Amino acid sequence: xxxxxxxxxxxxxxxxxxxxxxxxxxxxxxxxxxxxxxxxxxxxxxxxxxxxxxxxxxxxxxxxxxxxxxxxxxxxxxxxxxxxxxxxxxxxxxxxxxxxxxxxxxxxxxxxxxxxxxxxxxxxxxxxxxxxxxxxxxxxxxxxxxxxxxxxxxxxxxxxxxxxxxxxxxxxxxxxxxxxxxxxxxxxxxxxxxxxxxxxxxxxxxxxxxxxxxxxxxxxxxxxxxxxxxxxxxxxxxxxxxxxxxxxxxxxxxxxxxxxxxxxxxxxxxxxxxxxxxxxxxxxxxxxxxxxxxxxxxxxxxxxxxxxxxxxxxxxxxxxxxxxxxxxxxxxxxxxxxxxxxxxxxxxxxxxxxxxx
Amino acid sequence: xxxxxxxxxxxxxxxxxxxxxxxxxxxxxxxxxxxxxxxxxxxxxxxxxxxxxxxxxxxxxxxxxxxxxxxxxxxxxxxxxxxxxxxxxxxxxxxxxxxxxxxxxxxxxxxxxxxxxxxxxxxxxxxxxxxxxxxxxxxxxxxxxxxxxxxxxxxxxxxxxxxxxxxxxxxxxxxxxxxxxxxxxxxxxxxxxxxxxxxxxxxxxxxxxxxxxxxxxxxxxxxxxxxxxxxxxxxxxxxxxxxxxxxxxxxxxxxxxxxxxxxxxxxxxxxxxxxxxxxxxxxxxxxxxxxxxxxxxxxxxxxxxxxxxxxxxxxxxxxxxxxxxxxxxxxxxxxxxxxxxxxxxxxxxxxxxxxxxxxxxxxxxxxxxxxxxxxxxxxx
Numbered sequence: 001x002x003x004x005x006x007x008x009x010x011x012x013x014x015x016x017x018x019x020x021x022x023x024x025x026x027x028x029x030x031x032x033x034x035x036x037x038x039x040x041x042x043x044x045x046x047x048x049x050x051x052x053x054x055x056x057x058x059x060x061x062x063x064x065x066x067x068x069x070x071x072x073x074x075x076x077x078x079x080x081x082x083x084x085x086x087x088x089x090x091x092x093x094x095x096x097x098x099x100x101x102x103x104x105x106x107x108x109x110x111x112x113x114x115x116x117x118x119x120x121x122x123x124x125x126x127x128x129x130x131x132x133x134x135x136x137x138x139x140x141x142x143x144x145x146x147x148x149x150x151x152x153x154x155x156x157x158x159x160x161x162x163x164x165x166x167x168x169x170x171x172x173x174x175x176x177x178x179x180x181x182x183x184x185x186x187x188x189x190x191x192x193x194x195x196x197x198x199x200x201x202x203x204x205x206x207x208x209x210x211x212x213x214x215x216x217x218x219x220x221x222x223x224x225x226x227x228x229x230x231x232x233x234x235x236x237x238x239x240x241x242x243x244x245x246x247x248x249x250x251x252x253x254x255x256x257x258x259x260x261x262x263x264x265x266x267x268x269x270x271x272x273x274x275x276x277x278x279x280x281x282x283x284x285x286x287x288x289x290x291x292x293x294x295x296x297x298x299x300x301x302x303x304x305x306x307x308x309x310x311x312x313x314x315x316x317x318x319x320x321x322x323x324x325x326x327x328x329x330x331x332x333x334x335x336x337x338x339x340x341x342x343x344x345x346x347x348x349x350x351x352x353x354x355x356x357x
Numbered sequence: 358x359x360x361x362x363x364x365x366x367x368x369x370x371x372x373x374x375x376x377x378x379x380x381x382x383x384x385x386x387x388x389x390x391x392x393x394x395x396x397x398x399x400x401x402x403x404x405x406x407x408x409x410x411x412x413x414x415x416x417x418x419x420x421x422x423x424x425x426x427x428x429x430x431x432x433x434x435x436x437x438x439x440x441x442x443x444x445x446x447x448x449x450x451x452x453x454x455x456x457x458x459x460x461x462x463x464x465x466x467x468x469x470x471x472x473x474x475x476x477x478x479x480x481x482x483x484x485x486x487x488x489x490x491x492x493x494x495x496x497x498x499x500x501x502x503x504x505x506x507x508x509x510x511x512x513x514x515x516x517x518x519x520x521x522x523x524x525x526x527x528x529x530x531x532x533x534x535x536x537x538x539x540x541x542x543x544x545x546x547x548x549x550x551x552x553x554x555x556x557x558x559x560x561x562x563x564x565x566x567x568x569x570x571x572x573x574x575x576x577x578x579x580x581x582x583x584x585x586x587x588x589x590x591x592x593x594x595x596x597x598x599x600x601x602x603x604x605x606x607x608x609x610x611x612x613x614x615x616x617x618x619x620x621x622x623x624x625x626x627x628x629x630x631x632x633x634x635x636x637x638x639x640x641x642x643x644x645x646x647x648x649x650x651x652x653x654x655x656x657x658x659x660x661x662x663x664x665x666x667x668x669x670x671x672x673x674x675x676x677x678x679x680x681x682x683x684x685x686x687x688x689x690x691x692x693x694x695x696x697x698x699x700x701x702x703x704x705x706x707x708x709x710x711x712x713x714x715x716x717x718x719x720x721x722x723x724x725x726x727x728x729x730x731x732x733x734x735x736x737x
Contacts, residue, residue, distance in 0.1 A: 028664070067664075067667060067668070069660065069663075069664050070660075070684075072660070113661070114734075116733035117661060117731075117734045118730055
C-alpha cells in the first residue's frame with residue numbers, strides 16, 4: 001500500500017514508520033506542524049510541535065530511508081482543537097484535546113488529503129490494534145495496556161479506521177525503545193510527551209486563566225450558601241478536593257468536593273463525597289467504530305479517561321444518546337469527557353458525556 | 358526511472374572544470390597568508406582566481422572580497438554600509454519588498470537592534486521595483502539614507518530589476534545589489550552599474566557550496582562583521598578557502614547556454630498554458646532571467662504539488678522560504694499582489710545549463726496527474 005506516516009519526532013511514530021516500510025509498504029513521512037509559531041504552544045523538549053521535534057522526525061525518516069515533508073496544519077489545529085478546548089472549558093465541560101486532534105486532524109484532514117493524493121492510508125505510532133473481522137476492520141486495545149491509546153482513537157469512524165495503520169499495537173513500549181535503538185534511531189531514548197501538547201508549562205489552569213480571564217465567582221454548597229470564592233470556574237474539575245480555599249468548614253469536618261460547574265452564573269458547587277456518585281452516563285454525538293449500537297441493552301465496559309479503568313456496564317443507544325448503566329457507582333465524572341464503550345478489547349464506539357445521574 | 362532536476366535556482370550541478378579545480382587544489386599544501394614558498398604558491402592560485410572573477414563582473418581584482426556565502430556578503434554589505442552611514446548621521450535603510458531573506462532579515466535586525474529606520478519599496482504586479490515610489494523616498498530623505506539595497510534579479514520569479522536607474526536616482530547614496538541569481542545568466546558589469554557593492558555566490562553558477570564574494574568599490578571602508586586575521590581588506594577575516602575559490606573561478610569561466618535555457622523555459626511555459634489554461638505565469642510581461650518560471654496553479658497547495666512531483670521523480674521548488682520547514686506564502690508573490698491563497702498555489706521551476714528536452718517532456722508527462730491530485734487534495 002501507499003502510506004503516509006505521521007511522524008511527530010518521537011520514538012513511537014519513528015518505529016511505526018520503520019515497521020510499515022519493512023512490511024513492504026511504500027511510505028512517505030510527514031510531520032504535522034501544528035503551531036504557526038513553534039514557540040507559541042511549546043518550547044523545549046516536551047511535546048510534538050517544536051523545531052527540534054521536526055528535525056528529529058526528519059532525521060528518523062532519513063535513517064529509515066523514506067521521503068519526508070512537513071505539512072502545515074496549524075490553522076486546522078487551532079480552529080479544530082485549541083479553540084474547541086477553550087470553548088468546552090468556557091462551557092463548564094472537561095474536553096480531551098487528543099481525541100479532537102485524532103478526529104479532526106490526524107484521521108480527517110491528513111487522511112483525506114492523503115487519499116486525494118493517491119495514498120491508501122495513514123500510519124501512526126498509536127498503541128492500538130486493528131483486526132479484520134466479519135464486520136470489517138475493527139479497533140482494539142493494544143497488547144501493552146499501560147500504553148493503550150484506543151481511548152483517544154475511539155472517535156474514528158469505520159471509514160477512518162479502514163485507512164488507519166497502527167504497527168505498534170502488539171508490542172510494549174519498552175520493546176519499542178529497544179527496537180528503535182537497534183534500528184539506529186536517535187530518538188530511541190527521547191522522553192515521552194505528556195499532558196496537553198499546546199500548553200507549554202503543563203499548567204493547565206494557568207493557561208486557561210490567561211485565555212479565558214480569571215473572573216472570580218462564588219463557591220456554594222448544595223443549598224446555595226456561599227462558602228468561598230473561586231478564581232475562574234473553568235479551572236476546577238468535577239471531583240476536585242484540593243485548592244478550593246474554603247473558609248466555612250462542614251459540620252462534621254468532612255471534606256468537600258466540586259460537584260458542578262455552572263458557567264452561566266460563574267458558580268462552583270461543592271458537596272460531600274457521596275454526592276459525586278453516579279450510576280448512569282449519557283453521551284451525545286456518538287461515533288461507531290464498528291456496527292452501530294442498538295436500543296437493545298448489551299453488556300460491556302465503559303472507560304471515561306485515557307488511561308482510566310474499564311468499568312463494567314450495560315449500554316444501549318436510545319436513538320439520540322449513548323447510555324451506559326454502571327455496575328458500581330462512580331465518583332466524580334465531568335461532562336465533556338468521552339465515554340468509550342468496549343466489548344472485551346474491541347472499541348465499540350464513543351460519545352461526549354452530556355448527562356450523568 | 359529518470360530523476361529530473363528543475364531547481365537550478367536553488368543550486369546547480371558543479372561544473373567539471375570546477376570539480377577538477379577543487380580536487381587538485383585540495384591536495385596542495387599552504388595557507389595563502391603564509392609568507393613561505395607553500396603559502397605563496399597557494400596565494401598565487403587565489404589571486405589568479407580573484408582576477409578571473411573580477412574580469413567576469415568587470416571590476417578591479419582588489420574589489421573582490423571572498424566570503425563563505427552570498428548571505429555573508431549581503432550581511433557585510435548591508436550592515437557595513439549602514440554603520441558607515443550612521444557614523445555620518447544617516448540611519449535610513451531602503452530595500453525592496455522582494456529581497457531574499459539574506460537581505461530582509463539583516464535589514465530587520467538593523468531596525469530592531471541598531472536603530473535603523475527601514476523603508477521597504479513595493480513592486481509592480483510583474484515584480485519590478487516601483488521606481489516612482491523609490492524616487493519619492495530619495496527626493497524626500499536623501500540626506501538620511503545610509504544604504505539602498507535592491508536585488509539584481511529576483512530568485513523566485515527571475516524578474517530583472519532596473520539597477521542602473523536606481524543608481525542614477527541614488528546619486529551619492531551607496532547602492533548594494535544582490536546579484537546571486539544574475540551572475541552568468543544575464544550581462545552583469547559592476548563598473549557599468551555603478552553600485553557600491555554587489556553579492557555573488559559560487560554554487561549558483563556551477564561552483565562549490567560555501568563560497569561567495571562581495572564586490573566592494575575600491576577604497577570604500579566599512580566596519581567588519583568577522584574580526585581576525587583581516588585577510589580580505591580587513592573587512593573579512595578567516596583563512597582563505599583556496600580550493601573553493603579556484604573552483605569558483607573555474608565555474609565562472611564556463612559559458613552559460615542562455616539561448617538553450619530560454620528555449621526550454623519558453624516551451625515549458627507554452628505547454629503548461631496549453632495544459633492548464635487558468636495558470637498564471639508570474640512576471641510574464643517583463644525581462645526575466647533565462648531559467649526561472651514561477652507558475653500559479655489555482656486551486657492547489659504548493660507543498661502538496663511539491664510532494665507529488667517529488668514522488669514522480671521531479672525536483673521543483675516553492676521558491677519561497679521555510680519557517681521550521683513549514684511552507685509560507687511567498688513574500689515576493691504577496692508583494693506582487695497575490696492573495697495568501699494564490700501565493701500558496703505557486704511553484705518555481707528553474708532550468709539550468711544541464712537541463713534537456715527530455716527533462717521537459719518528462720515533467721510535462723507527469724504534471725497533469727500531479728495537478729489533478731493536487732486540486733483534489735486542496736483543503737484550504
